[in-house]
Amino acid sequence: MTTSLAPSGDLAPSYQLLAALLTVLGIVLLALELKRSRGSRLLAFATGSLASIGLLCAVLRPVAIQSKGSLVGPRVVVLADASRSIDLPGPAGKTRREEAVRALGELQKHGAEVRLYGLAFGKGAPTPLTAALANGAAEGTQSGPENRLGQALLAARPMPRSDLAGAIESVARAADERPAAIVVLSDGRFDRPGEAQAGEAIRAALGTLTVPVHAVSLATEAPRDASVRAVRAAGAAVAHQPLTLRVEIGCAGGLDCDEVPVSLRELRESGEPTLLASGKANASSGSATLELEVTLDRAGARILEVSIDAPDGDVVPDNDTRYVTIDVARDRVRVLHVAGRPTYDVRALRMWLKADASVDVVAFFILRTPTDDVVAPSEELALIPFPVDELFSEHLPSFDAVVLQDFNAAPYGLAKHLRSLARYVDKGGGLIMVGGPDAFVPGNYAGTPLAEVLPVELDRGPDAQGVDVASFVPRTTEAGRAAPVLGPLRDLIGEEWPEMPGANVVGDARPGATVLLEHPTRRTPKGGPMPILALGEHGSGRTIALAIDGSHRLLFSAFAANAAGRAHGAFWDALLGWLMRDPRFEPAVVELADGCIAGEDTTLTLRPLPGQKGDAKITIRKLGTGEEARTLSAKLDGKGEPLSLDAGKLQPGGYSATVEIVPSDAGAPSDGAASAQRGPTTRRDFACERGGDEWADTRPDPERLAAIAAATGGKSVTVDQIGSLPLPAATQIAAERRVSPLLPPWAWTLGAAMLVGAHWIVRRRGGLS
Amino acid sequence: MRARVTSVLLVVVALLLVALVPRPSRAFGEEGAFNPRILLTGTARWEGARTTGPARWSEELTRRTSAPARLTPTTVRADAPALLAEPFAIWGGEDDVPALTDREVLGIRRFLALGGVLFVDDFAPESGAFGKAARRELARVLPDGAPIPIGTENVLFRSFYLLRRAVGRVEGEPKLEAILRGGVPQVIFAKHDVLGALARAANGTHPFVVVPNGEPQREQAARLAVNIAMFVLCSNYKDDQVHAPFLMRRRAAEPSP
Secondary structure, three states: OEEEEEOOOOOOHHHHHHHHHHHHHHHHHHHHHHHHOOOOHHHHHHHHHHHHHHHHHHHHOOEEEEEEEEEEOOEEEEEEEOEHHHHOEOHHHOEHHHHHHHHHHHHHHHOOOOEEEEEEEOOOOOEEHHHHHHOOOOOOOOOOOOOHHHHHHHHOOOEOOOEHHHHHHHHHHOOOOOOOEEEEEEOOOOOEOOOOOHHHHHHHHHOOOOOOEEEEEOOOOOOOEEEEEEEEEOOOOEOOOEEEEEEEEEEEOOOOOOOEEEEEEEOOOEOOOEEEEEEEEOOOOOEEEEEEEEEOOOOEEEEEEEEEOOOOOOOOHHHHEEEEEEEEEOOOEEEEEEEOOOOHHHHHHHHHHHHOOOEEEEEEEOOOOOOOOOOOOHHHEOOOOOOHHHHHHHOHHHOOEEEEEOOOOOOOOOHHHHHHHHHHHHOOOEEEEEOOOOOOOOOOOOOOHHHHHOOEOOOOOOOOOOEEOOOEOOEEOHHHHHOHHHHHHHHHHOOOOOOEOOEEOOOOEOOOOEEEEEEEEEEOOOOOEEEEEEEEEEOOEEEEEEOOOOHHHHOOOHHHHOOOOHHHHHHHHHHHHHHOOOHHHOOEEEEOOOOOEOOOEEEEEEEEOOOOEEEEEEEEEEOEOOOEEEEEEEEEEOOOOOEEEEEEEOOOEEEEEEEEEEEHHHOOOOOOOHHHHOOOEEEEEEEEEOOHHHHOOOOOOHHHHHHHHHHHOOOEEEHHHHHHOOOOOOEEEEEEEEEEEOOOHHHHHHHHHHHHHHHHHHHHHOOOO | OHHHHHHHHHHHHHHHHHHHOOOOOOOOOOOOOEOOOEEEOOOOOOOOHHHHHHHHHHHHHHHHOOOOEOOOOOEEEOOOHHHHHOOEEEEEEOOOOOOOOHHHHHHHHHHHHOOOEEEEEEOOOOOOHHHHHHHHHHHHHOOOOOOEEEOOOOHHHOOOEOOOOOOOOEOOOOOEEEEEEOOEEEEEEEOOOHHHHHOOOOOOOOOOOOEOOHHHHHHHHHHHHHHHHHHHHHOOHHHOHHHHHHHHHHHHHOOOO
16 A cells, blocks of 8 residues: 555646746745845745745645555566477586576576566477476476476477577467567577578567567587588489489587598388498588488488497487488389280380380380291391390399289299399389289299289199189279279279280289289189289389280270270379379378477378278388387278377387278178278388487577577576576556545635735735835 | 970070180180281172281291281271271272271271271282272371381381381382371381282192292291281380390391392
């Protein structure tokens, strides 16, 4: 409660001022008059002055004001860095996060009169720090009233970015109470603003909000660390073409980085990573950029491991190895087309391959067998030797896909290359085996290494039947109805196929394979319908088995004429597209919006195609070992909306996520044909690393913080100097007010009259008029 | 009477059983075999000494190459849906032919639109009546296509054998003519009576004398037939870059004609 005096509210302030001025003027005139006179001037002046004041009081009639109120602190927004980099080493053996907690405690002590509002910033709009506590994310943390913000920061999940500019924009545009100041707690290593003109960028982010941005550095000294700071590709990655990768090596904290060995390896489906390039970087000046040239033969997402052999004393070994996903595009798809003999089926496929400008086809057809009588010397023949050894050893990696059409492996020397052909698939190559009298079992593939990569089993018994000569119409399976790979064909001809003059006899689909077409009557040894068209994954590559030699009837037949012969192109375009992982033919898309950080929760986003109903099964396997890391599942409702799936915490390294979509109307297997129930699959390779980009450069950047503070009128301090931060003062806010007159008006008038009278008497006695 | 009913029933049952047996209409692998079908138009019939020519064509193809072929080739009418069953047909004749009906024009047009190859063989190049008539009628089928001469630079002359010229029963002009589509021949015109050179009677004799060079010319005619078949089966395979250095060396080693 406070009490104060004030004039009565009857007179306007201007009149009150006029009255006061007249009173002062009267006293001044009295003093001048008395100065020229003689006699008791002092008494006259005293009574005159009192009379003037009395008259003023009679005019103003003072009142007493009693009021109740409180001090309200201004709102100060604290933006605490919650990016992954705050888990890096800070001063005195603590992490930067622990230093930030201490800073919040110091702020709460120093800013006792202000209202601190804590926000965690990283990626996107900042989130209230208290939300982390509310979510219970801080297991075992104390959330008492003291340093509650600090406890919340301890609980905050590290974010993959550090976007201070975005956070400040969000604060400035918020509709709630505008802050009187902003305090940033960070190590200064931001994604935004960048190193250059950081202050200007923050001022622009503030917009019309003119408040100081104070900065508190959580670290000022760089830890002893050598790291792979960045890996950048000079241009787009195109299969079979050299690509230069610029590897930036960082060195800080006084480590000896004169010769840092750098190696670049590609992760494989199985086995050890393959060394692509290596070199040595001289990062003694703090950083070095090494250019390494690599040639990636396989298109699609390729995961490269870039690692350094850090010098002794490196305190952050996690950033010595980085994983980079390179999306390798194709200039043109290089296809090796090998046919055992020329037929209309070979003709149709060749014509399609040659007609597609995006396909670069190298073809070898066996036009003459050793028993053929050509009736001409070799110089009169336009025949060249089949360079089987050269093709399947030296040139094989240069092809994106190999088509073996009705080709017998035995007589032409291919048999001895089947192992390398299987390895080619394992490393990411595509393979299509097309049927005919010399394909599959009659082609001597059963029991070979190549048979292991095919999506169907082959009977290797001595009495194995090679072909079934009975005509039939292939039947589309449930998976075939759902698979986008048959979508373009379905659009042209529906699900009806032309009659086929027999088929190669193949066994059951291998685990993981997808059967799209099946024989209507013939059964496999396990009792299921015999696959006619099966797709499979093996290692990093894909394979297709087409157990018929009549797909040319989609191009040339009375049946084909209904679709103007376009069905053949639609069919093969999709098969080759699927083989090359064309997104148009994938049954779903798997993404990692926030990437994958080892040891932290990873979220996969599954985007199914609209109309897909059923179950999605996602299997995550570790590259190299093939070990199954996670199995996830989700229900697809046909709306095509993305689904978030929690993959949990993964270890560092490369992974493949294979998605199998089983249509809901597939029904239960009625004849033991488990393979036919398998749905279309897609796959996404990704890598998990510790820390990610946020840990790539461990140096704090207090200079950037200082620039931000200077540009906005704030102050940049360390945690120990928080007490010197000029936080805004609190404001008194009144809650209750009571006004009461000191005396009644007649008393003021009477008093003034008596004082004027007394002064008149004194003047008369002093001889004044 | 009872025995007769039983017999009829047995026949019906036998027919049903036959119908239920899966039809090996063509053996697996023969579906894509080369079939030198004879295209018939109007009221034309396939008869005469050249009827053995297509079978001989197939026989020479299978004997000399790895390509499969139908040893009993068929005929097909220009207005029949069966024309679209396979991508090759031979249209031959000696005399002028009546104008194609609209259905025949449509049939051949659809055949060519799907990518079929038509070989037009003039059995009487001395008169050239059939050749002129065929060109006239095919101009109605393909109004935008005009035949142009093709020689050794064309893939047809190196699809299996390295040929220096075209020959048949008569030596004729060294070049063929063709209407090209996408740079490759689609309608091939020969003024050499190739089927006449290929024809062979059951007793192994040749019904037509090959002039002027006799049997060596007949061999060259057979090679041309093989090349045409290989072109039909492999398209422009021998135009691939990988064959170029080999073929250039061999061409360079050939004596000048």
